[in-house]
Amino acid sequence: MIVYVSEKPPPRSVKISADERTGWSSERPRGGGGPERPVDVSVRFAERVVEERGAVLTRSRVRALLAGRVPDNEIEERTSDLLAGAVLKRLQSGQNVVLPLEGFDALERERYVRLAHGLRRPRHLILLDASREKVLEEERPALDELRRSLDAGELGVEGFQTALRLGGHALDELKRIVFQPPPRDD
Numbered sequence: 001m002i003v004y005v006s007e008k009p010p011p012r013s014v015k016i017s018a019d020e021r022t023g024w025s026s027e028r029p030r031g032g033g034g035p036e037r038p039v040d041v042s043v044r045f046a047e048r049v050v051e052e053r054g055a056v057l058t059r060s061r062v063r064a065l066l067a068g069r070v071p072d073n074e075i076e077e078r079t080s081d082l083l084a085g086a087v088l089k090r091l092q093s094g095q096n097v098v099l100p101l102e103g104f105d106a107l108e109r110e111r112y113v114r115l116a117h118g119l120r121r122p123r124h125l126i127l128l129d130a131s132r133e134k135v136l137e138e139e140r141p142a143l144d145e146l147r148r149s150l151d152a153g154e155l156g157v158e159g160f161q162t163a164l165r166l167g168g169h170a171l172d173e174l175k176r177i178v179f180q181p182p183p184r185d186d
Contacts, residue, residue: 042100042128045171051178055096057086087112091119096179104142106158113159125150125160129167 046056062079070078083099090097099112109125116123127150135143147165149155155163166174 042102045128046098046100049174049177050098051176052096055090055179056098056100057083057090058100059083059102062086084111084115088115091116091121098177104139104146106146109158117159122162123160124162125155125164127163127165128171129165131167 043056043058043060046058050056059079062082063075066075066078066082087097087099097116101108113123127146129147132140149158150163150165153163
């Protein structure tokens with residue numbers, strides 16, 4: 001999960017229409033009868049601990065908005081474009097962005113880190129380290145590489161200013177993530 005922090009988030013309210021309140025869930029399978037998508041723990045975690053409402057932007061919500069409006073073969077590409085546009089808009093307006101990523105792709109991380117870096121915004125990564133049985137076999141090599149890079153302190157090369165790995169009981173014990181400016185040196 002990537003967390004971008006702003007200096008001073010402005011207050012914001014968002015109205016959610018009734019038809020959006022019961023939207024798509026990452027726990028349901030995608031249309032087309034494919035295999036069930038594993039539960040995205042990072043989305044639940046972010047929604048539970050991030051204090052600022054509206055800061056969490058997820059691919060699953062964007063997919064839900066596009067479902068039925070865009071041909072199935074274009075959904076992933078359009079989802080990526082819309083999500084990047086929403087992230088850029090929030091960053092440009094000085095707002096916080098929390099972006100739970102669904103995989104461990106360094107190129108996807110780079111896309112968002114470059115957006116934040118170009119606007120001189122802080123970039124932080126929190127790896128929610130799931131137990132081995134909760135990780136798909138094909139994702140294990142990428143996860144192992146991310147763990148290795150994080151443990152070796154190499155994520156600064158990717159543009160992150162802070163990298164944190166949470167696992168086990170720490171995931172349940174963490175109550176809130178609050179964005180605020182660093183204390184002044186008076």
